[in-house]
Amino acid sequence: xxxxxxxxxxxxTELKNLDITHKEMVNTPYGSPSGPLTFGKVAGNDVVFLARxxxxxxxxxxxxxxxxxxxxxxxxxVKRVIAVAAVGGITKSMWPERIVIPNQIIDxxxxxxxxxxxxxxxxxxxxxxxxxxxQELRQILLSSASELQLNPYDGGVYAATQGPRLESIAExxxxxxxxxxxxxxxxxxxxxxxxxxxxxxxxxALVINWAAGKDGDNIxxxxxxxKYLESGMAKIRAVLEAALPRVVDVV
Ligand code: HPA
Numbered sequence: 647x648x649x650x651x652x653x654x655x656x657x658x659t660e661l662k663n664l665d666i667t668h669k670e671m672v673n674t675p676y677g678s679p680s681g682p683l684t685f686g687k688v689a690g691n692d693v694v695f696l697a698r699x700x701x702x703x704x705x706x707x708x709x710x711x712x713x714x715x716x717x718x719x720x721x722x723x724v725k726r727v728i729a730v731a732a733v734g735g736i737t738k739s740m741w742p743e744r745i746v747i748p749n750q751i752i753d754x755x756x757x758x759x760x761x762x763x764x765x766x767x768x769x770x771x772x773x774x775x776x777x778x779x780x781q782e783l784r785q786i787l788l789s790s791a792s793e794l795q796l797n798p799y800d801g802g803v804y805a806a807t808q809g810p811r812l813e814s815i816a817e818x819x820x821x822x823x824x825x826x827x828x829x830x831x832x833x834x835x836x837x838x839x840x841x842x843x844x845x846x847x848x849x850x851a852l853v854i855n856w857a858a859g860k861d862g863d864n865i866x867x868x869x870x871x872x873k874y875l876e877s878g879m880a881k882i883r884a885v886l887e888a889a890l891p892r893v894v895d896v897v
Pocket of ligand 1 (some may be wrong): 684732812829830831
């Protein structure tokens with residue numbers, strides 16, 4: 647069986663449209679994943695769901711065991727990963743509630759275990775990361791969201807910051823000068839670890855706030871973020887339902 651995994655982020659600790667068949671607590675050489683792997687079907691399609699921040703949203707971005715998460719999914723027979731992520735919008739087309747399917751990423755995180763290739767090596771390994779996201783999966787998410795009239799943004803650079811705090815205005819301005827369009831805290835090392843394990847990986851991002859300084863003098867309101875999370879995640883669930891039957895062809 648070749649499974650599709652959905653890694654749910656903030657606002658998506660469970661998949662309401664998932665008919666659960668069983669859950670598995672697994673262990674890996676890198677420790678425990680964020681929670682059990684939840685197997686089931688979304689609209690008839692086999693999926694494995696994993697809540698990145700834990701079932702009760704208790705694991706902050708810098709404490710997520712990304713290696714255990716990806717390793718557990720690979721061991722379960724997963725071939726492709728759809729990573730859902732809430733982000734801040736930096737450039738002008740990245741307004742709150744917009745769905746963005748980024749095509750590039752810059753890593754600003756530090757101190758996270760970011761590779762499987764470090765101990766007991768027989769040779770040093772460098773994986774190609776020219777295109778961090780799988781292009782076929784990107785196109786499927788984009789067409790699924792477009793058919794639902796959701797006006798997704800095609801492309802954009804994801805800035806992966808350390809968190810858990812949000813950024814200062816100067817930091818966001820720097821990210822913008824670097825060419826970043828959206829900012830989140832979990833995109834790395836997740837994308838790179840997926841590549842190391844030869845998993846096809848795509849990010850489905852939902853903008854839930856303007857990044858610091860991008861909304862006039864307003865500071866970021868957690869209440870507003872939650873509002874956009876709730877309405878936006880309903881859209882993401884619809885996109886996933888539409889996309890899942892099509893992604894099985896990506897092998
Ligand atoms: N910055 C970093 N991560 C985020 C943001 C943000 O503004 N919004 C949601 N995740």
